Amino acid sequence: MNSLLRFVFYGVFIRLVVLIVLGLNVRHRERLPKAGPAIIVANHNSHLDTMVLMSLFPLSLLPKLHPVAAMDYFLTSGFFSWFTVKVVGILPIKRTVSRGDDNPLAPCNQAIADGQLLIIFPEGSRGEPEQMQSLKGGIARLAESNPTVPVTPVFLHGLGKALPKGETVLVPFFCDVFVGEPLPWTGDRRSYMRQLDERMRQLAAEGNFPSWE
């Protein structure tokens, strides 16, 4: 039942919104992973980011496709957490760790071991619309534990204009999706984060975006 709901939600509703109300300009779509396990890393400006990334993949991959999301934000109330976990299909993780907790990334490692495709926003939150914040290091830990799994960076533009944090009215804009080459594990976390950051900036520089101030 839930998986049928999820299929209708992403296959019909989200696709209509993403392709007709918004409209995408996708560059290098062929670089997206075609099977799991895989990690997709993107910048984060809007709740729509997840919806756009999910709609880039064929529906056959839907059961294996999960956005990693903050437990403290998405698992607050009963209905909301049912919706986000069962329909949206998030993989909830803890954003803050206290002493004595298990590794907060353990669920991610488990999902990767199960051949799933994870969508991760290393900025941690949506922040100011259309401005990239510094990337958090969890993604490097994940890559270190799973050095053979491809990590594909994706740069998104325009979704922070369409539906920024704190707004409820969706204003249509065409959105840009630039897919980068998968980033291989570099051997240590610091250089990995530097390269990921560099890769995201290169992707952002491919676009010629109008000002929005």
Add this chain to the structure above:
Amino acid sequence: MQFHVGTNVLVALGGLYGILLIASVWVAILRWSEPEKDRTELIQRVSSWWVIVSVFTAAMLMSRNVSVGFFAFVSFLALKEYFSIIPTRRADRRVLFWAYLVIPVQYYWVAQAWYGMFIIFVPVYVFLLLPMRMVIIGETKEFLRAAGTLHWGIMTLVFGISHIAYLLVLPEDKNPAGGSAGLVLFLIFLTEFNDVSQYVWGKTLGRNKIIPKVSPNKTWEGFLGGVATTTVLSVLLSSWLTPMSYQVALMAGLLISTAGFIGDVTISALKRDIGLKDSGSMLPGHGGILDRIDSLTYTAPLFFHFIYYLYY
């Protein structure tokens, strides 16, 4: 099967597919005679034309209201593309939402055939209301630029394009040959064919640049060749699809070809200002939707008022 459009329109639509077939055969011959040359853009352009013509045919044949809705959707896509490529202000997010709402309202007047409201709604009411909405938000930095760009987009892409749809609701009996769908087909076919023939004449004979600062590839030879071709076609097609006499059709041909050129270079100037080659990537080989309807933003209102004044 009974269509709400007349036989002449059906035959003319069939003619469009004939032209597409010729274009596809011609491209195939080019590929066969010079296989080493890269013709990706030409091939993409012709296949996009097949899609455009098929969607257009379907929209025209279903019902009048579907056809009106189709042009409303074209306005929506064009306005969205415009708002996505121009600089906008963060403060105006809600104002842009209002701007999108203009589309269903404007096309509602069209569907109701309420001419008075159709003709003043955007130039008077929207023109006055949107700046008011902006003032309520209160951001004054770049206020004039924002109000100006917003209104220019709504005028060209909603008000201008809605004139095509209004042709559909004009009284059928004034045009026994083609009916109102005949006028739409006449306008769109001549405008788009004019684009293609100006391009082809320019490619084969082009020497003298006509407006190098805006559009370096446009030439006098292309422009004049297009005007001549379009005017001849206008005279040939007029009795089949429109109520125009040959003399009037000659003037309509000159009007559509000249206005089409001006619409084309006006959108080129906009893209050059922003620093873009194409307005989008919706139509492979053409670019965005604005790249395809640029000429129509001028020909639609001008042809509408030309024919409306003379015959309705």
